Amino acid sequence: MLKLFYAPGTCARASHIALREADADFELQLVDFSTAEQRAPEYLGINPKGRVPALQTDAGILTETPAILTYIAQIFPTANLAPLSDPFEFARLQGFNNYLCATVHVAHAHRRRGERWADDPAAIAAMQRKTPESVAACFQLIEDHYLTTPWAMGSTYTVGDPYLFTITQWLPFHNIELTAFPKVADHHSRMLERPAVQAALDAEPARKG
Amino acid sequence: MLKLFYAPGTCARASHIALREADADFELQLVDFSTAEQRAPEYLGINPKGRVPALQTDAGILTETPAILTYIAQIFPTANLAPLSDPFEFARLQGFNNYLCATVHVAHAHRRRGERWADDPAAIAAMQRKTPESVAACFQLIEDHYLTTPWAMGSTYTVGDPYLFTITQWLPFHNIELTAFPKVADHHSRMLERPAVQAALDAEPARKG
Numbered sequence: 001m002l003k004l005f006y007a008p009g010t011c012a013r014a015s016h017i018a019l020r021e022a023d024a025d026f027e028l029q030l031v032d033f034s035t036a037e038q039r040a041p042e043y044l045g046i047n048p049k050g051r052v053p054a055l056q057t058d059a060g061i062l063t064e065t066p067a068i069l070t071y072i073a074q075i076f077p078t079a080n081l082a083p084l085s086d087p088f089e090f091a092r093l094q095g096f097n098n099y100l101c102a103t104v105h106v107a108h109a110h111r112r113r114g115e116r117w118a119d120d121p122a123a124i125a126a127m128q129r130k131t132p133e134s135v136a137a138c139f140q141l142i143e144d145h146y147l148t149t150p151w152a153m154g155s156t157y158t159v160g161d162p163y164l165f166t167i168t169q170w171l172p173f174h175n176i177e178l179t180a181f182p183k184v185a186d187h188h189s190r191m192l193e194r195p196a197v198q199a200a201l202d203a204e205p206a207r208k209g
Numbered sequence: 210m211l212k213l214f215y216a217p218g219t220c221a222r223a224s225h226i227a228l229r230e231a232d233a234d235f236e237l238q239l240v241d242f243s244t245a246e247q248r249a250p251e252y253l254g255i256n257p258k259g260r261v262p263a264l265q266t267d268a269g270i271l272t273e274t275p276a277i278l279t280y281i282a283q284i285f286p287t288a289n290l291a292p293l294s295d296p297f298e299f300a301r302l303q304g305f306n307n308y309l310c311a312t313v314h315v316a317h318a319h320r321r322r323g324e325r326w327a328d329d330p331a332a333i334a335a336m337q338r339k340t341p342e343s344v345a346a347c348f349q350l351i352e353d354h355y356l357t358t359p360w361a362m363g364s365t366y367t368v369g370d371p372y373l374f375t376i377t378q379w380l381p382f383h384n385i386e387l388t389a390f391p392k393v394a395d396h397h398s399r400m401l402e403r404p405a406v407q408a409a410l411d412a413e414p415a416r417k418g
Contacts, residue, residue, distance in 0.1 A: 048350060048353070048354040049308070049312075049350065057297060059297035060297065060301070062297070062300045062301065062304055063304050063308075064303065064304040064307035064308060064311070065307075066275070066303060066307050067300045067301075067303035067304035067307055068300065068304075070299075070300060070303060071296055071297070071299075071300035071303075074296040074299070074300075075296050087280055087283040087284050088266060088268035088269065088271070088280070090279075090280075090283070091271045091276045091277065091279060091280035091283075092269070092271065092276075094273065094275060094276035094279060094280075094303075095271055095272050095273040095276035095277075098273035098274075098275050098276055098307070098310060098311075099258070099272075099273060101307060101310070101311045102273070102307075102310045102311035102314070102315065103258075105311070106311065106315050107325075107326070110326045110327075116316075116343065117316070117319045117326070117336050117339055117343060118319075118332065118335040118336050118338075118339050119335065119338075119339060120331075120332070120335040122329075122331065122332065122335075123327065123329070123331065123332035123335035123336065126327040126328065126329040126331075126332035127326050127327050127332065129327075129328075130326055130327050130328060134325065134326060141257060141258065144257070145257040
């Protein structure tokens with residue numbers, strides 16, 4: 001039985017949607033950020049990084065969204081969530097997910113997680129001020145160079161789609177208008193029509209903290 | 210014919226080593242950071258992100274180290290550089306590489322690339338001051354929770370090894386002693402004994418700029 005450790009509205013939503021797209025039998029386990037449960041000893045035993053998502057499997061625990069997404073695609077091959085038999089297309093998908101993880105999410109994280117990279121409150125405030133510019137630059141790159149239609153990687157829906165959707169939903173935190181990126185906006189609308197996406201959104205309680 | 214766009218001493222070294230471990234037929238193409246070639250129009254046509262590595266293949270161009278590493282492992286399966294037939298072990302490797310990319314490399318990048326995340330020179334200086342702490346915390350986590358022996362993922366050498374090795378070599382930039390992390394230090398020594406690693410180091414000119 002798979003168990004996804006998540007917090008509402010975080011990047012864990014991508015894995016949550018992917019599990020529903022795969023029609024997986026899984027359990028959702030909320031990690032309560034409002035009480036810093038992600039840094040409590042019990043959760044650090046699950047994921048020593050103190051982050052979500054973590055996916056508990058019969059073989060052990062997995063972390064890092066791109067790795068979890070690919071795992072879901074691989075263990076539910078009939079859901080066709082990744083181009084598993086084409087190394088180039090698979091790597092293109094991995095590259096897309098990796099950019100979301102290591103560049104876009106990181107740009108976003110400078111808004112509220114600046115203490116990871118500086119101690120000075122003025123420096124943390126300076127990081128916050130720049131996220132509208134740095135996050136928008138990432139989305140401009142996605143809009144101009146990476147996003148295709150109807151889905152992120154082309155004609156076939158993949159695990160890259162829930163990941164892009166999840167991070168797209170963070171644009172309002174940076175006062176960035178989704179309409180600035182027409183292809184991203186179309187993608188976001190298309191995602192909202194999917195039953196798996198609606199089911200995931202419905203299953204996550206309102207974000208706290 | 211594969212062509213790897215790289216700059217000496219950067220994270221592209223991981224892909225460079227992996228190509229040599231796979232005994233791949235490939236060409237190295239230097240991107241000269243000292244003249245900001247990575248942001249010149251010609252290179253932006255290869256990789257719009259203006260970063261290395263980029264791997265040119267017959268099917269197109271790939272970016273992002275974890276994606277390139279997995280691609281190399283997949284197209285040279287006899288080199289046995291990833292557990293391709295075990296989705297859990299494959300995801301564990303992906304998770305390791307992803308942590309190096311999205312957390313460890315990002316912590317390191319705050320030393321000289323702070324302008325990505327703040328404009329204020331004082332904030333950029335504050336970021337620089339914290340990298341010895343934040344990078345060391347990453348390596349402590351690797352030492353305590355992730356690194357096995359003799360290789361990063363266990364008994365079999367994988368593409369996670371050249372990636373860890375590459376980032377380990379950045380510790381001196383943060384005045385972090387490798388001896389603080391005995392398992393990482395052992396891994397680094399073991400890597401230096403590999404012919405593919407020595408060949409890659411020999412092939413890279415001294416870093417400029």
